[in-house]
Structure formats: structure tokens, C-alpha cells
Amino acid sequence: MPRLITSVETLAHGIGDCMAMLEDTPFDPSDEVSLENGVVALKRLANDRQFLGDMLVDQLERRFRDTGLESSYGPQSIVLSRASTNSFLRANIWPSEDESCFRSSGAKAFVYEVPHDHNFNFLTVGYFGPGYGSDYYEYDYESVSGWRGEVADLRFVERTNLAEGKMMLYRANLDIHSQLPPPSMSVSLNIMHIDQSQGWCDQYGFDLDSNAVTGILNPTSTECFMRCAVGLGGEQAIAFAEWAGKAHPSDRMRLASYEARSGLLDRDTRDALWREAELSGSLMVAKEAAMRRATL
Numbered sequence: 001m002p003r004l005i006t007s008v009e010t011l012a013h014g015i016g017d018c019m020a021m022l023e024d025t026p027f028d029p030s031d032e033v034s035l036e037n038g039v040v041a042l043k044r045l046a047n048d049r050q051f052l053g054d055m056l057v058d059q060l061e062r063r064f065r066d067t068g069l070e071s072s073y074g075p076q077s078i079v080l081s082r083a084s085t086n087s088f089l090r091a092n093i094w095p096s097e098d099e100s101c102f103r104s105s106g107a108k109a110f111v112y113e114v115p116h117d118h119n120f121n122f123l124t125v126g127y128f129g130p131g132y133g134s135d136y137y138e139y140d141y142e143s144v145s146g147w148r149g150e151v152a153d154l155r156f157v158e159r160t161n162l163a164e165g166k167m168m169l170y171r172a173n174l175d176i177h178s179q180l181p182p183p184s185m186s187v188s189l190n191i192m193h194i195d196q197s198q199g200w201c202d203q204y205g206f207d208l209d210s211n212a213v214t215g216i217l218n219p220t221s222t223e224c225f226m227r228c229a230v231g232l233g234g235e236q237a238i239a240f241a242e243w244a245g246k247a248h249p250s251d252r253m254r255l256a257s258y259e260a261r262s263g264l265l266d267r268d269t270r271d272a273l274w275r276e277a278e279l280s281g282s283l284m285v286a287k288e289a290a291m292r293r294a295t296l
Contacts, residue, residue, distance in 0.1 A: 001136035001157040002168035002175045005123075007039050012047035015055075015089060019081050027087040027191055029121040029169055038087075038123050038191050039167065045089070046125045046165065046189055052091060055080075076110055083194060090190040094132040097181045107181065115178040115208050117141070119201040119218055121193040122170050124162065129186030131162035134177040135208075141173035146202050146251065147287035150213045154206065162188055173201060178208060200250055216252060223256040230260035245277065251284040258289065271296050 021041040028034040045051070080089035095102045095110060107113055112132075117139070136157040144152050154176060161182065162168065205214040226244065229237035238261070245257035258277045262270045274296075277289035 001138065001160075002124075002170045002177075005039055005167045005169060007043040007167055009040050009043040010047065011044050012049075013044045014048055014051050015045065015080055018042065018045040018089065019084055022087050022191065023084050026085040027123075027193055029123070029171075029193055035123075035169070042123055042125050042189060042191050043167065046127050052127065052187065052189075080189075086194045088192050088194070090192055091127070092188045092190065094129070094179075094182050094186040094188065096184050096186075099185060102181065110179075110181075112179050112181055115176060115206040116217055117173055117176045117204055117206075118170055119172055119203040120195065120198045121172045123167065123191040123193075124170065124188050125167040125190075126162040126164045127187045127189045128164065130183050131164070131166065131186045131188065132182045133159060133161045133180035135159045135180070137176040137178075137206075137208075138174055139176060144204070144213065145284040145287070146204065146213060146216060147284045148213060148215055148291070150287070151211050152204075152206065152213060154208070154211045162186070172198065176206060202252065219252070223253060226253070226256055227260040230257075231263065245280065245285075251282050254280060254282055255285050255288055258285070262292070267296055 018041045021037060025034055025037040027038045029038075076093040076095070078091040078093070080091055082088065097103075102110065115135075115137070136159070137154040138157060139152050139154050144150060159180075199218070199220050202216050203218040205217050206212065207214050226237075226241060230241050241257040241261055244253050245261075246254075248254050248257070255277075258273060262273055265273060271293055274289045274292045278286045278293070280286065280289075
């Protein structure tokens with residue numbers, strides 16, 4: 001499960017002071033001195049019981065104009081700061097089953113009961129409410145190829161809630177959790193670690209009944225660009241896709257190259273392409289290719 005961290009810090013500060021601490025000592029969870037600095041910075045922010053409510057009211061009054069912040073996360077996530085050095089701050093709102101947004105949108109909209117790992121490290125603290133629950137598991141990332149249906153050795157650890165003041169370090173490609181709605185609306189605060197290489201590390205979804213991988217949850221813009229380029233046509237795009245399918249270091253890019261090209265082909269030629277993918281030398285691509293051929 002995520003590493004449980006205890007902090008007795010009693011001082012409080014706002015977002016600006018929190019980010020200043022993270023700029024002076026960039027957040028690196030693999031370094032204990034840097035991690036301790038992040039713990040103090042986040043705990044002091046959590047000790048400010050007014051900042052988030054004040055910020056939300058201010059944005060409502062300004063109708064969210066000129067925030068200077070953009071979020072690629074879901075409807076309950078709020079990016080609190082610009083990325084600085086190698087981290088940024090985020091707040092997550094976790095509705096209970098009694099909230100109207102939960103009833104209208106359903107559990108999946110808030111990533112409840114969607115077991116997954118993360119391809120990044122982040123430090124989190126319960127800020128308000130009883131906190132979302134989680135069934136926590138661990139697994140060996142290096143032993144997983146990532147094809148849908150692959151059985152992973154998930155090891156159950158425990159079920160617990162992220163209560164107010166509780167702080168945890170989620171470790172990339174190790175900790176898996178299946179989140180559960182809190183008894184009442186809750187909020188968590190995060191320091192999100194940024195690593196330029198993390199986009200090439202896969203984030204997986206899992207099925208807990210079978211311990212199987214359900215898919216990769218972090219497709220990249222590079223894959224999308226290649227699909228668009230191939231779909232728009234052109235010898236250069238096709239040549240790049242052919243190279244990517246044979247030699248790209250990322251299995252996801254190799255699979256995407258076959259998917260992009262298969263959309264341009266008739267049934268028989270598509271089967272031949274996926275047969276080539278089966279022999280590409282990548283276990284993940286081969287397994288996915290076999291499933292594609294089975295549906296033809």
C-alpha cells in the first residue's frame with residue numbers, strides 16, 4: 001500500500017509559500033530530504049483550513065476568468081498551482097453516494113471502483129471529511145507485459161480511508177487501489193511529482209476478480225498524432241508507422257502503429273498485418289494482435 005507518513009507539523013501557510021518550499025527543494029520522493037520537505041510543505045497547506053474555500057469562492061465571483069491554470073483531470077480535480085521545477089499542487093473533491101453529482105453521473109465518473117496503479121509518484125493528505133476509502137494492492141510492474149487479460153500477481157494489503165490529516169506517498173507502478181466513496185463529501189490535497197520519462201511508463205487498469213489487466217489508462221499524444229498522420233495518408237506517415245511497429249522502444253507505440261494502419265485495409269490485408277504484429281517480438285503486441293485476428 002502507499003507509504004504512510006506521520007507529520008506533527010502545526011504551522012500553516014498558503015499555496016504561494018507551499019510552492020516556494022517546493023521550488024527551493026524540488027520534490028523528489030526518492031530522496032528522503034526532499035520528501036521530508038514536501039511533507040512539511042503539504043502539511044502546512046493542509047493546516048490552513050480556509051485557503052481552499054476562499055479560493056473557490058473567489059473563482060465563483062470571478063466566474064473562473066483569468067485563472068491562469070488548466071486541468072487535464074476529471075470533474076472533481078482542481079489544479080492549484082502551475083508546474084514548478086518538477087511538481088504541482090492539486091485538490092480532489094470526493095463526493096459521497098448521497099451527492100446529486102454521484103447519483104447523476106455514477107461511480108465511474110469519479111474513478112470509484114476502478115482498480116488502477118499510477119505511473120507517477122504523488123504525496124497526498126486528507127484535507128476535509130472522512131476521506132475516500134481504498135482497497136490497496138501491490139504488484140510487480142516489471143513482470144507485467146500489459147496486454148488485456150494478462151493475469152498479474154496482485155497482493156491485497158488492506159482497506160483504509162484517507163482521513164483528515166492522514167498523509168500517504170503513492171509509489172509509481174507499485175501501489176494499486178480501488179477507491180470507494182466516502183461516507184460524506186471529502187477533499188484531498190496532492191503534490192504531484194513530474195518526471196519527463198513517466199509518460200512512457202504504463203498505467204494499468206485491473207479486474208480484481210481475475211487479477212487481470214483491463215487496459216492501459218495513459219495513452220499519449222504521440223500515439224494520437226501517429227494515428228492522425230496515418231489516417232490522413234502520406235508515404236512519410238506510413239513509413240514512420242512501419243518503423244514504429246518494428247523498432248519503437250515503446251510497446252504502446254508499436255501497437256498503435258498497427259492499429260493505425262489496420263484502419264486503412266480490407267479484411268484480408270488487415271489479417272495479414274495483424275499476423276505480422278504477432279511475430280513482431282513484443283509479447284504485449286503479439287497478444288493484442290491475436291485478439292484482433294480472432295475478431296476478424
